[in-house]
Amino acid sequence: MNLLDRIPARRPRTKKEMIEYLSSHFRYHTLRSWNRMTSYAHNVKIYNLPRKSKDVESKAYDLVFTAQAGQIAQKHFEEFNRQTDYRYSIITSGRSGGYFVLVESERTDSGYKSECPVCGQLNYRLVPPDKNTLDYLLVRQLLKNWTNETILREPEVLNFSADGNKKQNALLRLRPIYKDFSSDAHCGRCGFEQRENLSSPVYQTAIRFNGIDGEEDFNDWEKYRLERRVKTIFLFDQIVRRTTLNFVKFVKTHRPEQAIRYLAETETIAVPINQ
Ligand SMILES: [Zn+2]
Numbered sequence: 001m002n003l004l005d006r007i008p009a010r011r012p013r014t015k016k017e018m019i020e021y022l023s024s025h026f027r028y029h030t031l032r033s034w035n036r037m038t039s040y041a042h043n044v045k046i047y048n049l050p051r052k053s054k055d056v057e058s059k060a061y062d063l064v065f066t067a068q069a070g071q072i073a074q075k076h077f078e079e080f081n082r083q084t085d086y087r088y089s090i091i092t093s094g095r096s097g098g099y100f101v102l103v104e105s106e107r108t109d110s111g112y113k114s115e116c117p118v119c120g121q122l123n124y125r126l127v128p129p130d131k132n133t134l135d136y137l138l139v140r141q142l143l144k145n146w147t148n149e150t151i152l153r154e155p156e157v158l159n160f161s162a163d164g165n166k167k168q169n170a171l172l173r174l175r176p177i178y179k180d181f182s183s184d185a186h187c188g189r190c191g192f193e194q195r196e197n198l199s200s201p202v203y204q205t206a207i208r209f210n211g212i213d214g215e216e217d218f219n220d221w222e223k224y225r226l227e228r229r230v231k232t233i234f235l236f237d238q239i240v241r242r243t244t245l246n247f248v249k250f251v252k253t254h255r256p257e258q259a260i261r262y263l264a265e266t267e268t269i270a271v272p273i274n275q
Pocket of ligand 1: 116117118119120121187188189190191192
């Protein structure tokens with residue numbers, strides 16, 4: 001018996017099968033045992049891994065905490081996030097992370113608009129458009145609190161060589177964001193003037209540890225609700241299956257080796273002052 005034996009090969013379809021599947025699914029605490037909240041889970045401790053030989057088992061203990069092993073789980077967990085529209089996440093729980101637990105999550109835009117390529121610092125403001133561009137000219141006019149009609153009649157805008165449609169579209173695009181521009185591309189952390197606008201939002205995922213279906217009597221559920229829940233839990237099962245099989249494959253094709261890690265430290269040194 002290993003953890004894959006607990007995962008059905010096909011998705012439960014009938015109401016009876018679905019209720020049986022959900023109510024007999026292995027569960028574990030979402031946080032610590034004292035908060036008494038539990039959710040759908042899998043015991044992924046090494047003794048419970050599928051398709052393992054003695055050799056795999058002993059190597060797995062050395063390899064499980066390597067960065068590469070972490071990346072395997074990470075990749076599959078992100079796939080799960082995507083497939084559930086970021087409404088669910090998988091976390092590791094238990095003293096040595098021996099359980100994968102399903103939790104509710106929510107993805108929101110962090111609000112960051114630009115990033116410093118020198119030091120990686122994120123910034124909530126947009127880098128202003130380059131001087132001598134139409135965008136730069138329009139942002140300056142927008143900051144005067146003028147209407148679009150007034151701005152388009154402004155001589156400076158009228159004389160800018162671009163056709164009227166282009167000007168109008170740029171104005172419509174800039175109107176909702178013109179207050180988000182900072183005055184320059186300065187980075188607040190390292191001081192370099194090289195900030196760049198992000199091409200896509202930076203999202204953050206908030207996890208809820210409140211447990212899922214801890215007290216539910218599934219007999220009270222409508223069929224569509226059961227189906228929706230089963231779909232999520234079955235997907236969770238499949239992701240756990242793939243993660244563990246890939247981990248076993250990884251263990252079979254790697255061996256542990258001790259490598260030296262150099263840690264960066266700081267010390268105070270004396271620097272002569274130019275006088
Ligand atoms: Zn910087």
